[in-house]
Amino acid sequence: MTCKPLLLAGCLTILAATPGFGAEISGEYLEARSCDVWTGPCFANGEIGLSGKEAVLAWKVDKGSWQGVELKNLSAVLVIKGEDTLGFGGSFRISPDPIESVILVDKKANQQQRDALVAFVKYSAKKLTQHVKRVESTDIQFKNDHVEGVGVLKAGDLAEIETRELRHGDCICTNEDIFYPPLTDVDNYHPAFTKQLKYTGKGLNQTWELPGQRSAFLATFEK
Known part of the structure; x- marks a missing residue:
């Protein structure tokens, strides 16, 4: 039985606590999608083209600035919807373009910080932000616990992610592994079980509102 995420989470936490030298900005990342990302080929084949077209991504800046603007302790969320399964780097040929998106920025940010957060999200997710339909400020609460596999994101009443660790009972095919990588360039990523994924x-x-899937990643980032 392949349950690699259960073995990796503790080690990843140690790595996550140490930003790389020379990083301008670093912090926590959370992603959840509307299809399993930790799965076997049989399940992935059944979902391709039918699900996985929606996702919510979140960044929390622990340290650093962007375009000369200090962003420590501020967060941003990207909500996306594609025309096909969002599967960059997966085993199937998929064409999710055009991808429409909404950017949610921390309401604690001033105008300069808001603009910098939007620019950071667009830089971090270039393929996903070609068609931004809306930018909105809201209260954002975001915390990752890599040891427990718990990620919690609440962006006002607009978006929500809650995860738990993957367990042996989540193995169905017995050959599960990371089938789709994260949608953006991140570090120390590991999959998790999505208890709640919501965009309203x-x-x-x-x-x-899509609970109960093996569809999330906890990670860190630095740029």
């Missing part, structure tokens, strides 16, 4: 905001002509 405007801009995408669609809302969703």
